[in-house]
Amino acid sequence: MSKPKSEVWKYFDKKMNGNAMCKVCGKILRTSGNTSNLMGHLKKMHKLPSVINNNKKEKVSTI
Numbered sequence: 001m002s003k004p005k006s007e008v009w010k011y012f013d014k015k016m017n018g019n020a021m022c023k024v025c026g027k028i029l030r031t032s033g034n035t036s037n038l039m040g041h042l043k044k045m046h047k048l049p050s051v052i053n054n055n056k057k058e059k060v061s062t063i
């Protein structure tokens, strides 16, 4: 597992000193080398679980 870029970087701008700015709300977050903070922010603040889950949502038709 060595993805060069995470999906979260669609929503963040990389700043100096390992910080990242949320493109949605403009908040600066510390990444500390990983993106779990960023993912948590998106999930908690912006309700974007689709960023975290790469699972395909299967539409189940019940008809």
Ligand SMILES: [Zn+2]
Pocket: 022, 023, 024, 025, 026, 027, 041, 045, 046
């Ligand atoms: Zn934000």
